[in-house]
Amino acid sequence: MDNELKPMDAEQLREHAHRMVDFIADYYKSIEDFPVLSQVEPGYLRNLLPESAPHNSESLQSVLDDVQKKIFPGVTHWQSPSYFAYYPSNSSIAGFLGEMLSAAFNVIGFSWITSPAATELEMIVLDWLAKLLKLPDDFLSSGKGGGVIQGTASEAVLVVLLAARDRAMRRFGKDSLRKLVVYASDQTHSALQKACQIGGIHPENCRLLKADISTNYALSPDVLSEELSHDTASGLIPFFLCATVGTTSSTAVDPLPELGNIAKRFEMWFHVDAAYAGSACVCPEFRQYIDGVEEADSFNMNLHKWFLTNFDCSALWVKDRHALIRSLSTNPEFLKNKASQAEMVVDYKDWQIPLGRRFRSLKVWMVLRLYGTENLQKYIRNHIKLAERFEALVREDPRFEIVTPRIFSLVCFRLLPSRKNEDGGNKLNQSLLDAVNASGNIFISHTVLSGKYILRFAVGAPLTEEKHINSAWKLLQDAASTLLAI
Numbered sequence: 001m002d003n004e005l006k007p008m009d010a011e012q013l014r015e016h017a018h019r020m021v022d023f024i025a026d027y028y029k030s031i032e033d034f035p036v037l038s039q040v041e042p043g044y045l046r047n048l049l050p051e052s053a054p055h056n057s058e059s060l061q062s063v064l065d066d067v068q069k070k071i072f073p074g075v076t077h078w079q080s081p082s083y084f085a086y087y088p089s090n091s092s093i094a095g096f097l098g099e100m101l102s103a104a105f106n107v108i109g110f111s112w113i114t115s116p117a118a119t120e121l122e123m124i125v126l127d128w129l130a131k132l133l134k135l136p137d138d139f140l141s142s143g144k145g146g147g148v149i150q151g152t153a154s155e156a157v158l159v160v161l162l163a164a165r166d167r168a169m170r171r172f173g174k175d176s177l178r179k180l181v182v183y184a185s186d187q188t189h190s191a192l193q194k195a196c197q198i199g200g201i202h203p204e205n206c207r208l209l210k211a212d213i214s215t216n217y218a219l220s221p222d223v224l225s226e227e228l229s230h231d232t233a234s235g236l237i238p239f240f241l242c243a244t245v246g247t248t249s250s251t252a253v254d255p256l257p258e259l260g261n262i263a264k265r266f267e268m269w270f271h272v273d274a275a276y277a278g279s280a281c282v283c284p285e286f287r288q289y290i291d292g293v294e295e296a297d298s299f300n301m302n303l304h305k306w307f308l309t310n311f312d313c314s315a316l317w318v319k320d321r322h323a324l325i326r327s328l329s330t331n332p333e334f335l336k337n338k339a340s341q342a343e344m345v346v347d348y349k350d351w352q353i354p355l356g357r358r359f360r361s362l363k364v365w366m367v368l369r370l371y372g373t374e375n376l377q378k379y380i381r382n383h384i385k386l387a388e389r390f391e392a393l394v395r396e397d398p399r400f401e402i403v404t405p406r407i408f409s410l411v412c413f414r415l416l417p418s419r420k421n422e423d424g425g426n427k428l429n430q431s432l433l434d435a436v437n438a439s440g441n442i443f444i445s446h447t448v449l450s451g452k453y454i455l456r457f458a459v460g461a462p463l464t465e466e467k468h469i470n471s472a473w474k475l476l477q478d479a480a481s482t483l484l485a486i
Contacts, residue, residue, distance in 0.1 A: 034440075087306070090309065102362045105359055109358070110347070110357055111349055121361040126146070127146075133301075145319040146317070148315075148352065158195040167323055186210050188247070189244070192206070193208075241262070241271070253289050256291060278299075278315075279307040298319070335349075386465075390473060
């Protein structure tokens, strides 16, 4: 009985945590030995695990053995240096340490009184980040706005859409919901559509305006203005505009200054989604891509994508925190306390969908302090340099083409088909993607732009070096040669 794991015991924690850290460190040392993309079939795990939970306790070693034998095969290794799919999901030593400390405290910081440090540190680190990004002072906690950590960009766009919806309904009446219209490009993340569904916005009132190669897939102010004129003439009410800095498909950058002026003229809530590319904007040479944020009502970036902060951690800033609070606040008797009642403090439960929240600001604090701004900038610049290297390799091979201009660390490219190809090379490029991913040596993903199947190569894993770029390109070239010879 003395060896049984207690609910909490300092010495047992020390022993087991050391073993777990060793296990994790060994995983990172050997991460390149695993197929980047899991090669298992659906349902593989059910046949490997018992049908019910164990009645008696088991040892940590037996669990770790099962992780190696049964869990590892079903893991797609997002931290692999040869992971180039979707967008990155960064982990780091500092991020790990922050997560460990957060797990140690395990506070449920829904209001200031539940753990004052959790609330106040979040306010401080998000002010630090706002200053790094040179956001307007309106987004700082010292004024009417402020920052809050959401779980994901999907949650961020939902809460600001709800705030914008309620603001519009207060102005135009509760029966105006069916007339409220949302605007964005068709390159905007699908999270906006889900937010509209949850927020009760009629599907036909979610305007996803077509973007094409003529604007490098950015939202055209002229197209937007034309749609707004038509809708207002029809008696509809524009209330929300979402612009993107770094779209998911191709890192297109919507023209914020022009869109901000349009939003202001039509009195719409203007939200800027920089989930991926926002991290790059801490570098002075990339700050230009969020010029125009001055007119935004809200701004969002995912620290867990490209800022060495373990998932989940999505930073959202608003100019008017009271708009969020009016939409999301509840105040049951069991949560009332003197500080909240006197409005002396921020209660982040009123800035988000759930009540409970983790002490996520600890890992942001750790990242900012243990790396510092200069090293974070170097980290971003290195990935962009590696993407430039890959782009140059693609351009050197006449069998391939670059599809859209590279701005950050994503390269969009495709293998050119023969003239007799019937579908414009779509099946050819899908076969190329399937071939390299099935090898287990790299993992890339795709998109479709103007009807063309496009390969996406996103550099951003913490361990990626130039040798991984070169190896990935050789694999793509070899697979292309095989397909073209068929």
